[in-house]
Amino acid sequence: MIPHDSIVALATPSGAGAIAVIRISGQDAITIGNSVFKSIKNKDLTTQKTHTLHLGHIMDASKTLDEVLVSIFKGPNSYTGENTIEISCHGSPYIQQQIIQLLLRKGCRMADPGEFTLRAFLNGKLDLSQAEAVADLISSDNEASHQIAMQQMRGGFSNEIAKLREELLNFASLIELELDFAEEDVEFADRTQFHELLYRIEFVLKRLIDSFAVGNVIKNGIPVAIVGEPNVGKSTLLNALLNEERAIVSEIAGTTRDTIEDELVIGGIGFRFIDTAGIRETEDVVESIGIRKTFEKIEQAQVVLYLFDSLKFKVQSSEYIIEIEKIKNQFPLKPLVVVINKIDLLSENEVLNIRKQFETLNVKLETISAKENIGVENLKNQLLSFVNTGALRNNETIITNTRHYDSLLKALDEIMKVKFGLETNLSSDLMALDIKEALYQFGTITGQVSNDELLGNIFANFCIGK
Incomplete structure (x- = not known):
């Protein structure tokens, strides 16, 4: 039931x-607005036209509350499809x-959240x-x-789903028609075309x-874990990536005893960097907890940056390569x-020599x-x-909503x-049941099939004024 009260x-x-x-939105929104506006x-x-602006004052009886601009949007030509007004007032709480x-x-x-x-x-x-978008x-x-x-x-995803649903619905209608003429053994749905549609x-869907x-x-952002031994420059790297002094930098090994997280946008993509405690053998209880958390963060991360000190790597390269293989495995x-x-502490030849050592490693x-x-x-x-940004460059539809993902899996x-x-x-009557279920899953995405509980869950996460 569509509500008509004003919110x-x-x-x-x-x-x-x-x-x-x-x-304000609702059947009486403009009337209510007019009652307090001079x-x-x-x-x-x-009596004013839709999509117009009006200067005046909000009055509480004879008391002036503020000088405002009132925007009028008459239904159905408004965001909500109802009569709507927006009062632009001064920003004092x-x-x-x-x-x-x-x-x-x-x-x-x-108004309720998202109403x-x-x-x-x-x-x-x-x-x-x-x-939801x-x-x-x-x-x-x-x-x-x-x-x-x-x-x-703008409807890119829903248009794609609606087109598929319409084509499938047309074939479903023909299958249902066949059931009405079951005794005459006729086929109204071209099986070859139907197979091509299902393949498409x-x-x-895939x-x-x-x-x-x-x-x-x-x-949600791509989590990136920065790991390595103590004092190899993990916190300095985090600060360099973020271009700010976010993490404490010290010559003392084990300074970072907990994970530090911050976000950075690179090429329009969000990355969540996690500076972790250094990985080493230690008897310090607090530092040990930090190291354990480091491995937990590696589990959660999608990309791992394994940081080494160039001077230590130069003299212990074989040992460090074994460590790299362990992390890979x-x-x-x-x-x-x-x-x-x-690398500012190394010569150009020393840097080239390090690069040669990695030619056989798949990292x-x-x-x-x-x-x-x-x-x-x-x-x-x-x-x-x-990150596969090709889909963005090609303006392809990309799914970000877990509910849509679940419905697509069920539809497939x-x-x-x-x-x-x-x-x-398979007999047409049994096949018709599967088609109906597929249509149902398509409908749950666009809202052609919905219920109050589903709508409540979705709009409860909106901000109040939207």
């Missing part, structure tokens, strides 16, 4: 600022609360995947996550499912970058001086190469059942 909320972040925007030109908001309390007394109620976007969905302004857009903190959210909010749907691995790390699926630090090698900021940009480019499972039934001449 109000602060649409800008709480706290003091230059301006704040208070949003135009400088004595305008009646209820006191003014904000006074205006909101006044509107509550005039008949509004406080404006929920109403946009219920009124057909957005489908469910587009509505609104939340992703608000929370995007790098170019890549912003690009993905914008593409999904399978291909698209591509979308595979994109989730990239989309998930783009949305312990974490075979994680990209490993060996980083030789402090990436970067030589840097974190202190002098030598080779740090090359290291950033190496990290960026681990049902499509494979339909495909198997077609290849084994």
Whole structure:
């Protein structure tokens, strides 16, 4: 059931600022707004055109609360599809609360989290995947996550799903028609075309499912663990990557006793760097806990930077190469970058000799001086190469939502059942059941199939004013 009462909320972040925007949406939104607004030109908001701005004052009886600008959006040509007004007032928290309390007394109620976007969905302004993309857009903190959210909010993903669902629905209708004429043994659905459609749907679903691995790390950031012995420059490297003094740097081994995390955007992709405690044998209880946490962070990381001191590596290279092999064997699926630090203390020939030793090892090698900021940009480019950004450059659809991923997996499972039934001449009535289930899973993505519990879970994570 679509609600028709009027809701109000602060649409800008709480706290003091230059301006704040208070949003009202509902059947009586403009009437309620007009009841507290006094135009400088004595305008009646209820008679004004949609998408217009009006200067005046918010009045509580004879008391002036603030000078404001009121924007009018008449349904269905508004974000929510309902009558909507937005009051741009000065950003004093006191003014904000006074205006909101006044509107509550005039008949509004406080909006629930995401209720404006929920109403946009219920009124057909957005489908469910587009509505979810609104939340992703608000929370995007790098170019890549912003690009993905914008593409999904414009309907890139839902259009692709809707097209597949429509084609499958057409064949489902023909299969159902065959059941109505079962006694006459006729086929309305061309089995060859149906097989081609199923193959195309399978291909698209697998591509979308595979994109989730990239989309998930783009949305949440790629965790990178910086590991190595104590005092090899891990904290200095973290500071060089972030271009700030984030970690304590000291000549004393074991200074970093806990993990330190911070984020950096490289080429539009978010990376979460984790500076860990140095790996060594120690009797210090606190340091031992830090070392144990280091291995936990390696487990969680998607990329491992193994840092070595160039002077120590020069005289103990064979021992260190054995250590590299151990890490490779312990974490075979994680990209490993060996980083030789402090190369400013070596000659050019010594650096070349280190590079030659790594020609037979199947690992990436970067030589840097974190202190002098030598080779740090090359290291950033190496990290960026681990991310498949080709899909972004080609503007392909990328999945970032776990709910969508789950529905796609279930839809693919049902499509494979339909495909198997077609290849084994399964009866039309049994095949129709699998087709209906596949259609159901497609529908859960775009909201053509939804329930109150699902909608409640999705919109509960929105901010109040959206």
